Amino acid sequence: MLDDMFQLGEQPYTKEDAEWDNFVATHPNGSFLQTTQWARLKSRFNWTAYRVWVRKDGELVAGAQILFRSTAMRLVKMGYMPHGPIVDWDNTELVKVLFGQIDLAIYKHRAGLLKIEPMVWQRDMSAEKWQTLCAENELITATDTIQPPRTMLIDLTPTEDEIMASFRSKTRYNIRLSGRKDVIVRKAILADLPAFNRLMHTTGERNDFGVHAPQYYQACYELFAERGDATILLAEFEGKLLAGVLLIKNGQQCVYLAGGSSNEERNRMPSYAVQWAAIRWAKQHGCTVYDMWGLPDEDAETLEAGFKERNDGLWGVYRFKRGFNGRVARTVGSADKVYNKLIYKLYKRKRGIE
Structure with a gap:
């Protein structure tokens, strides 16, 4: 069972999480946009940050720092993952476990939408594999990006x-x-x-x-x-x-x-x-x-x-x-996971997406 293989955890972001920042700094798909300092920066501009992770044998092996923000008169709440999640995408089982943790975080924060923009280069992952991974984890590949791809x-x-x-x-x-x-x-x-x-x-x-x-x-x-x-x-x-x-x-x-x-x-x-x-x-x-x-x-x-x-x-x-x-x-670009179709419709309208 996955519960026997992986030790799962989640927490609100902390200001001094050296273990997390070391994981981000040393992972091939890590990015400064997933660090504690970036979370602290965004918290000054009306975002809140939350982390989920997966451990194996006590070591961090995957994780994600999610930014949450309410828009449209606070009626629409979305989660955004700049250059995340951080995971070995070749390990499909690990990816699935991590997205289970991500889903729990989204539900906890009552967000209707999650946008991810992983730090994965196209030369390291084919378009076909990206499409397959997205489909397996109920993600919709998106054309709009927030970070420059x-x-x-x-x-x-x-x-x-x-x-x-x-x-x-x-x-x-x-x-x-x-x-x-x-x-x-x-x-x-x-x-x-x-x-x-x-x-x-x-x-x-x-x-x-x-x-x-x-x-x-x-x-x-x-x-x-x-x-x-x-x-x-x-x-x-x-x-x-x-x-x-x-x-x-x-x-x-x-x-x-x-x-x-x-x-x-x-x-x-x-x-x-x-x-x-x-x-x-x-x-x-x-x-x-x-x-x-x-x-x-x-x-x-x-x-x-x-x-x-x-x-x-x-x-x-x-x-x-x-x-x-x-x-x-x-990069492979962005993908959206929809938890509320009405909120996703409002989001796309605001972004000018058909």
Whole structure:
């Protein structure tokens, strides 16, 4: 019986759950979006977090951190699992046990819908297998995602010189040009955060994409930095702030979560200087992968064909990221589990999904 094989448990999230965070950091499908710090961040913005897990021989072998939120005048409550659940998807029995725990959590919180977005790459799981796993666990594969499903990954295992040599020639030139034009990069302090937020909003307006409120980025930085898992790097010229990036580290992965640049002194290539410093920071802190976090959700051929002309959505930032010549990768996407058909209908209407 499964009850004899697995020791099950569940708990409300805690602020200092080192065991859980270590599990997330060391699991192949782990992500900073499943950490205690992310739960603490979202709790400041009207979400509640809850964990379920499965143990075997006393060790965590699978789990999920679920975020809950009520929308539509508190009439619709949903559960959301960013980059979760964390499980060996090849172990179908373990997957089934974990989803049994997840179902109990959803019922306990009286949510009508669960959206999952596991951190599983398409190259590691075929579309057919993903469809089968979803069907076996009463999940509906969904077309809408909350986290960007497609990204660019830079391998940090080579030397810094080899990483630099892998970039496209124009990007290498711009990185070196920024140094010749006296751009310097430094770590931010707390007092720099308002200026960093202004850079974010300037970039959002210039490239026509949404950004979070200033307190969101500040809270994110503070929560992850207190454990040494975040930094903000700033590029300056003669004391004038020109560009900045927010980096989040989880295990051996570093994510370029947010960044912005000024409309001034752009010929000094500060964004290239700070991005190269970010890649070096990640490597120096033991990371083997640098995730550039978000590309247009198109295959590599379409990206290459359209990057010169397209300016909508994430196409503008893709032109910049393309120069770093990482591997384009996509997760399997999202899936929904419906516990209340009316709530699911309201959710899809709000998201503009037919």
